[in-house]
Amino acid sequence: MTATPITGTSKPALERRFRLQWEAAQNAHVLLYPEGMIKLNASAGEILKRCDGQASVADITRALESAFETTGLANDVVAFLSMAVDKQWVRVLP
Amino acid sequence: MGQGAAVNGVSEMNAHAAVDALPGAMTAPTPGPPLWLLLELTYRCPLHCVFCYNPTDFARSGPELGTEDWLRVLREARALGAVQLGLSGGEPLARDDLEIIVAEAHRLGFYINLITSGVGLDQPRIAALKEAGLDHIQLSFQDSSRQMNDFLSSTRTFDLKSRVAALIKQYDYPMVLNVVLHRYNIDHVEEILNMADQFGAEYVELANTQYYGWAWQNREQLMPTRQQIERAEAVTQRFRERVGRPMKIYFVVPDYFERRPKPCMNGLGSIFLTVTPDGTALPCHAARMLPGFDFPNVRTMPVATIWRESSAFTHFRGDGWMKEPCRSCPEKTRDFGGCRCQAYLMTGDAANADPVCDLSPHHHLVTEAVARAERHAGQAAAAAAQVAPVEKPLVFRSPANSARLNP
Numbered sequence: 322m323t324a325t326p327i328t329g330t331s332k333p334a335l336e337r338r339f340r341l342q343w344e345a346a347q348n349a350h351v352l353l354y355p356e357g358m359i360k361l362n363a364s365a366g367e368i369l370k371r372c373d374g375q376a377s378v379a380d381i382t383r384a385l386e387s388a389f390e391t392t393g394l395a396n397d398v399v400a401f402l403s404m405a406v407d408k409q410w411v412r413v414l415p
Numbered sequence: 416m417g418q419g420a421a422v423n424g425v426s427e428m429n430a431h432a433a434v435d436a437l438p439g440a441m442t443a444p445t446p447g448p449p450l451w452l453l454l455e456l457t458y459r460c461p462l463h464c465v466f467c468y469n470p471t472d473f474a475r476s477g478p479e480l481g482t483e484d485w486l487r488v489l490r491e492a493r494a495l496g497a498v499q500l501g502l503s504g505g506e507p508l509a510r511d512d513l514e515i516i517v518a519e520a521h522r523l524g525f526y527i528n529l530i531t532s533g534v535g536l537d538q539p540r541i542a543a544l545k546e547a548g549l550d551h552i553q554l555s556f557q558d559s560s561r562q563m564n565d566f567l568s569s570t571r572t573f574d575l576k577s578r579v580a581a582l583i584k585q586y587d588y589p590m591v592l593n594v595v596l597h598r599y600n601i602d603h604v605e606e607i608l609n610m611a612d613q614f615g616a617e618y619v620e621l622a623n624t625q626y627y628g629w630a631w632q633n634r635e636q637l638m639p640t641r642q643q644i645e646r647a648e649a650v651t652q653r654f655r656e657r658v659g660r661p662m663k664i665y666f667v668v669p670d671y672f673e674r675r676p677k678p679c680m681n682g683l684g685s686i687f688l689t690v691t692p693d694g695t696a697l698p699c700h701a702a703r704m705l706p707g708f709d710f711p712n713v714r715t716m717p718v719a720t721i722w723r724e725s726s727a728f729t730h731f732r733g734d735g736w737m738k739e740p741c742r743s744c745p746e747k748t749r750d751f752g753g754c755r756c757q758a759y760l761m762t763g764d765a766a767n768a769d770p771v772c773d774l775s776p777h778h779h780l781v782t783e784a785v786a787r788a789e790r791h792a793g794q795a796a797a798a799a800a801q802v803a804p805v806e807k808p809l810v811f812r813s814p815a816n817s818a819r820l821n822p
Binding site: 347354358 | 448450496
């Protein structure tokens, strides 16, 4: 397992074998993959839907802070993305 | 928005392995959505596998649903919150309206898994399915060697499957290779995994046979010995450590060798809904064997009513049906008492604890079955050395054998 450190300039993208989708019946975003599903909580869903391979971690953090009218989310975003990379939901583009 | 919440708020359901039970599924007064919809589009199949879970009386099944019925089932189930869709059979490619069904499922937002032997999947067909929005193809293999693959499925398909595996990669699908393990191929696990690696499979399911339908018919002949299972698990583990790319390998241990039952279907009526070729709705693909139910049919009852109100789905939902030792067992929220079909097949009462559990008063039925299989394996080895006859031959899945077994 390669542990790419996540920094403000990293550009996270959803791994191609996952599909992120809003499910009204579950009131949640889910990650769909062959014969399986991961139900995400609200913050995980908000982060992952911004992981398009274009936006940097800093961009994503700013967007979330703006959307939720708060500050100081950087550590939470990095921590979540580290887990997501570890679980191979997300890959990080340099 | 805290880090802990982001990490802990994730739950996973997964058909390959028993992962977390969905919270609240156990005693919820109103059920959650049927998250997983399995459509068995047809019982027609070019293969004749000895371990098929289809009912042995499939030849007496009523006429298949038409295209419009399947599309209506998709719309009704999606409205209830179904999201993972399995298209299976029999061989789903035997339906020439498969592309129409896939296109509608895609439009509705399903994640669509095609579960296939690969027979009938040529280049124009896979292109059409891709265009229609198919998300993934699970290809079954009987073994890594041509001889064993063709023998166990009673047909000549190995080369064809190899070509299909190449097509799956060519069309940029993630590939799940499914190999059902049993006494005759479990010693080939290393070759099977090497083959999967060559094909570029992303997921490999080494699924030990579950004994329902045709597999139940052939149980004594198919069950591996404990020694075979331990060796296969060790080989799998060594392979995991040396494989050089992302490849998830699920080794599903046969539950007869366990001391606790599998959390079958997360409890009946919890997340799974199966529709058989003739439109019968079942809480799991083997449940038609359970006595005392008038299983509803999607031709005459809306899917929502079936899911919420029919006794086929409400009876085993939650834990009110349980007897001892399950009723007072702290583990009932983890395994839901195991498999109702297995309890019925082995003990004659579907409300009993799954006899795989060593707390069940019927657990001896499982250990005796394993012992019988070990003796049979010894006999088969002797027969191979031509010193003794085999008592029971394998019964291949076919319309003729179906009619013979169910006169």
